[in-house]
Amino acid sequence: MAAKYERIANELREKIRSRELGPGDQLPGEQQLVADYRVSLPVVRQALDVLESEGLVDRIHGRGTYVRAPRQRVRRTPERYQWEKDRVLLSEAQRGRTGATEKDTGLTMSDLEFSARYDTVHADEDLAATFKLPVGAKLLRRRYSTKSRQERAPISAIVSYLPYDQAAENPALLEESNEPWPGGTQHQLYTIGIELECIIDHITTRPPGPEEVEELDLRPGVSVFCLRKVSVSTTGAIVEVSDVVLPGDRTEFVYTTTLAPWKKEGQR
Amino acid sequence: MAAKYERIANELREKIRSRELGPGDQLPGEQQLVADYRVSLPVVRQALDVLESEGLVDRIHGRGTYVRAPRQRVRRTPERYQWEKDRVLLSEAQRGRTGATEKDTGLTMSDLEFSARYDTVHADEDLAATFKLPVGAKLLRRRYSTKSRQERAPISAIVSYLPYDQAAENPALLEESNEPWPGGTQHQLYTIGIELECIIDHITTRPPGPEEVEELDLRPGVSVFCLRKVSVSTTGAIVEVSDVVLPGDRTEFVYTTTLAPWKKEGQR
DNA sequence: GAGTGGTCTAGACCACTGT
DNA sequence: CAGTGGTCTAGACCACTCC
Numbered sequence: 001m002a003a004k005y006e007r008i009a010n011e012l013r014e015k016i017r018s019r020e021l022g023p024g025d026q027l028p029g030e031q032q033l034v035a036d037y038r039v040s041l042p043v044v045r046q047a048l049d050v051l052e053s054e055g056l057v058d059r060i061h062g063r064g065t066y067v068r069a070p071r072q073r074v075r076r077t078p079e080r081y082q083w084e085k086d087r088v089l090l091s092e093a094q095r096g097r098t099g100a101t102e103k104d105t106g107l108t109m110s111d112l113e114f115s116a117r118y119d120t121v122h123a124d125e126d127l128a129a130t131f132k133l134p135v136g137a138k139l140l141r142r143r144y145s146t147k148s149r150q151e152r153a154p155i156s157a158i159v160s161y162l163p164y165d166q167a168a169e170n171p172a173l174l175e176e177s178n179e180p181w182p183g184g185t186q187h188q189l190y191t192i193g194i195e196l197e198c199i200i201d202h203i204t205t206r207p208p209g210p211e212e213v214e215e216l217d218l219r220p221g222v223s224v225f226c227l228r229k230v231s232v233s234t235t236g237a238i239v240e241v242s243d244v245v246l247p248g249d250r251t252e253f254v255y256t257t258t259l260a261p262w263k264k265e266g267q268r
Numbered sequence: 269m270a271a272k273y274e275r276i277a278n279e280l281r282e283k284i285r286s287r288e289l290g291p292g293d294q295l296p297g298e299q300q301l302v303a304d305y306r307v308s309l310p311v312v313r314q315a316l317d318v319l320e321s322e323g324l325v326d327r328i329h330g331r332g333t334y335v336r337a338p339r340q341r342v343r344r345t346p347e348r349y350q351w352e353k354d355r356v357l358l359s360e361a362q363r364g365r366t367g368a369t370e371k372d373t374g375l376t377m378s379d380l381e382f383s384a385r386y387d388t389v390h391a392d393e394d395l396a397a398t399f400k401l402p403v404g405a406k407l408l409r410r411r412y413s414t415k416s417r418q419e420r421a422p423i424s425a426i427v428s429y430l431p432y433d434q435a436a437e438n439p440a441l442l443e444e445s446n447e448p449w450p451g452g453t454q455h456q457l458y459t460i461g462i463e464l465e466c467i468i469d470h471i472t473t474r475p476p477g478p479e480e481v482e483e484l485d486l487r488p489g490v491s492v493f494c495l496r497k498v499s500v501s502t503t504g505a506i507v508e509v510s511d512v513v514l515p516g517d518r519t520e521f522v523y524t525t526t527l528a529p530w531k532k533e534g535q536r
Numbered sequence: 537g538a539g540t541g542g543t544c545t546a547g548a549c550c551a552c553t554g555t
Numbered sequence: 556c557a558g559t560g561g562t563c564t565a566g567a568c569c570a571c572t573c574c
Contacts, residue, residue: 053321
């Protein structure tokens with residue numbers, strides 16, 4: 001009852017799972033499969049479409065179809081937030097020496113190409129709800145892009161929002177030409193008297209749009225992580241919201257929850 | 269230079285993004301598009317394949333192609349871990365009354381269909397590294413499935429691993445017939461003298477296999493979240509590892525990181 | 537039954553990668 | 556150059572949904 005393309009996909013998938021075809025191995029050519037299974041070319045291609053969308057194979061034009069190897073994931077932990085906060089109180093020279101991206105990647109400042117674009121937008125329903133501001137509230141939008149100079153590997157694309165009136169308290173914060181700001185956003189907030197109490201991470205996943213496939217160099221079938229970072233000040237106000245899009249096959253989030261001890265004895 | 273199917277996909281995508289076609293709206297039929305764009309049927313279908321894999325449209329056999337509406341996401345926060353820990357010290361009657369799944373969903377015990385299967389496996393490289401045990405170490409594997417009795421909606425599929433020798437200290441823990449255990453895993457660990465110090469969540473995403481598409485009722489293009497939960501006892505030992513697979517379009521993780529205050533004054 | 541999407545054939549021609 | 560995947564045509568027939 002199963003469709004022919006499903007049968008072919010199933011058999012090839014089984015060979016991959018059983019390691020008969022290991023990572024990096026080449027699959028039979030399309031014409032070979034046409035002959036093996038006595039079907040037409042589009043059917044074979046449809047079967048390979050399935051495997052590609054499951055992330056099992058890579059198709060390389062002019063070379064062949066290969067079993068995809070799992071990718072090395074970059075770990076992202078919330079420890080960076082405390083690290084960033086502690087850095088705010090250092091001298092400007094110390095703050096300028098290195099940023100959070102360098103800490104993550106181990107690259108130095110000179111390896112990185114950094115760009116920032118500022119503009120103002122009005123809060124849509126979603127942002128308004130997150131900020132607990134009315135729809136249409138004026139926001140400063142800051143878009144950051146960091147790339148490695150060597151490889152054309154894009155490291156991250158970040159969109160950050162600040163309530164406009166809050167940012168305007170220090171006019172220097174409205175100028176994109178001041179980027180990269182030594183000490184980052186937490187230091188920028190510090191210049192207008194804001195200390196962060198906590199940061200709330202919201203993690204979702206979704207398929208990428210075509211721009212993101214281009215930008216993040218994603219293979220077919222790979223989803224992206226969306227991290228929405230909500231920063232809360234010690235006064236309880238929501239002072240920044242930022243959205244980070246990360247490649248789903250190269251990222252891992254790690255969060256540790258410490259539990260309060262039982263009051264009474266509980267050991268045997 | 270763009271392929272015909274890409275042009276069609278781009279135009280339709282633009283209509284969806286601009287809200288000219290809103291969630292739930294029907295797209296033109298395939299034959300209609302064939303006529304509109306003067307291309308063959310497979311080209312139109314290829315364009316729709318693209319939009320489907322981007323999660324923008326649903327294709328319903330015999331009815332039509334519709335703009336997909338975003339799904340309501342279920343929030344998952346680590347507060348449940350503390351809640352589970354506190355519950356361990358309650359009486360058996362109190363523990364039996366409700367479990368973590370009910371807390372999440374608001375459903376009652378009688379609405380839920382619970383099943384558990386136990387067996388033993390040997391640690392592969394991945395599990396061995398997580399447990400910090402040698403490869404091949406004996407593990408008790410416990411697979412849980414919880415479904416709502418009304419809808420055929422599967423709520424979660426969980427695989428949990430315990431070091432076998434550790435679990436064997438209380439023979440009752442080796443019997444799947446004792447499930448559902450009042451008070452859950454943390455109470456089970458309590459019976460062998462283990463108190464949890466912290467739980468470490470590792471979050472990744474990947475495309476689903478065909479079984480998961482079936483099991484979780486996933487639409488094409490939707491990835492799954494994989495949550496690996498590592499439980500550490502107060503003695504520093506890794507006492508449980510569990511893997512949870514969640515639908516990527518219906519799940520959101522929320523983690524709050526509280527930051528230590530600056531020692532000196534930092535307000536203006 | 538009318539309308540819709542799902543599968544399949546048999547072939548053509550183009551574009552990219554390697555030697 | 557040979558070998559490989561990428562795009563496309565012009566049809567045929569089946570399967571599902573709704574009236």
